Amino acid sequence: MNLNATLIAQLVVFFILAWFTMKFVWPPIVKALDERANKIADGLAAADKAKADLALAEKKVVEELRKARESAGDVRASAEKQASHLIDDARAEAARIIAAAREAAEAEAGAATQRAKEALRDQVAHLAVAGAEKILRREINAEVHAELLSNLKQELH
Amino acid sequence: MATEGHAPTASEYVIHHLTHLNNTGHAQENIVDWSVINIDSMFYSIVIGALTVFLLWKAASKATSGVPGRFQGIVELLVEMVADQAKGIVHSAESRKFVAPLALTVFVWIFLMNAMDLLPVDLLPRIWEGVYAAGGGDPAHAYMRVVATADLSATLGMSTGVLLLCLYYNIKIKGVGGWVHELFTAPFGNHPLLYPINFAMQIIEFVAKTVSHGMRLFGNMYAGELIFILIALLGSTATVFGFFGHVIAGSIWAIFHILIITLQAFIFMMLTLVYVGQAHESH
Numbered sequence: 001m002n003l004n005a006t007l008i009a010q011l012v013v014f015f016i017l018a019w020f021t022m023k024f025v026w027p028p029i030v031k032a033l034d035e036r037a038n039k040i041a042d043g044l045a046a047a048d049k050a051k052a053d054l055a056l057a058e059k060k061v062v063e064e065l066r067k068a069r070e071s072a073g074d075v076r077a078s079a080e081k082q083a084s085h086l087i088d089d090a091r092a093e094a095a096r097i098i099a100a101a102r103e104a105a106e107a108e109a110g111a112a113t114q115r116a117k118e119a120l121r122d123q124v125a126h127l128a129v130a131g132a133e134k135i136l137r138r139e140i141n142a143e144v145h146a147e148l149l150s151n152l153k154q155e156l157h
Numbered sequence: 158m159a160t161e162g163h164a165p166t167a168s169e170y171v172i173h174h175l176t177h178l179n180n181t182g183h184a185q186e187n188i189v190d191w192s193v194i195n196i197d198s199m200f201y202s203i204v205i206g207a208l209t210v211f212l213l214w215k216a217a218s219k220a221t222s223g224v225p226g227r228f229q230g231i232v233e234l235l236v237e238m239v240a241d242q243a244k245g246i247v248h249s250a251e252s253r254k255f256v257a258p259l260a261l262t263v264f265v266w267i268f269l270m271n272a273m274d275l276l277p278v279d280l281l282p283r284i285w286e287g288v289y290a291a292g293g294g295d296p297a298h299a300y301m302r303v304v305a306t307a308d309l310s311a312t313l314g315m316s317t318g319v320l321l322l323c324l325y326y327n328i329k330i331k332g333v334g335g336w337v338h339e340l341f342t343a344p345f346g347n348h349p350l351l352y353p354i355n356f357a358m359q360i361i362e363f364v365a366k367t368v369s370h371g372m373r374l375f376g377n378m379y380a381g382e383l384i385f386i387l388i389a390l391l392g393s394t395a396t397v398f399g400f401f402g403h404v405i406a407g408s409i410w411a412i413f414h415i416l417i418i419t420l421q422a423f424i425f426m427m428l429t430l431v432y433v434g435q436a437h438e439s440h
Binding site: 002003004005006007008009010011013014015016017018020021022024025026027028029030031032033035036038039 | 179185187188189190191192193194195198199202203206209210213214216217218220221222223225229232233236237240254255257258259261262263266305308309310311313314315317318321
């Protein structure tokens, strides 16, 4: 418990150590700490930004989906319209073709009837003449009775 | 110790352990003698001081702002702790550039010097006795105290360093005129009749701060060392009671002492910051 020159020596050592720490220890460590703090701050900021970007992207996705859905609906509507148009056209065409066919068939049938009637008329006239021939047992002069036959033909109409 | 065929008595053992190795070769006789220097205190404080700054420098030289290792982590923890305390106490960024590293050094240095108390109390002194005897000396005069902070000269040396810092910052911050003005007008006020009282109070304050600063650390470590010596004496009785007493008391005291050495190092550092901080404040 005595005082001696150790006091002075210790005082000098004290300042030398403090000086050394100030010069070579403190600055690099504080620099590293500050740099790390900045890095962490930057990282957190980047994370926040990424989060905001993600939210924005999600919003965009929803918007795009909505648009796509809308345009798909449009496409479907126009396709349906076109399809119904095509069907209508086809139906009209078919009706037209059927009508034409029927007309043609009817005309054909009319003509055939006419021809049949003509043939029948001729045959009936012949039969009538033949019948009359048999009944009268004599030959009828066709030229003499042409008027009569013609009248008969008229009547068979 | 064990010279002339007899073991030392208890009081001889204690006195032997409490005597410094100095340049005179025997115990200091006067209370204050500036021609004497304690070689053991200087040796241990310089070796431990060098170790302190080496460890800190090693951490600093490899410091990276990336992921820190464990060693860098613990040093960073200390630096952060000291920097935070310094920021709260010393309100001058310019002064902190020196004061904060000083506080860090003081904390680690004193902690390690205090931690020498946890080594077995006879270990280093006994080795020294062997070396001294091998060199032809009388081991009874091979004194060695390993805890530099249990040397009043050493602790008062450090607290005087803090006093010098306080005086320096008083003059630097307030100017010579401002500081002299404060010396005579604080704490009681600006009146010619109060000048002597104010000045006396200021001087008492500086002396009390410095002495209590050094004495606190010295007292705690000296008492701790003394108790380790007494516990070792208990063990030297070589009885069952002595053996178990030594083991149990030694363990308890050593564990408790971990708290004391840390706390005293922390208190010394904090008071250094507080005193320097006060030097920055005007009354």
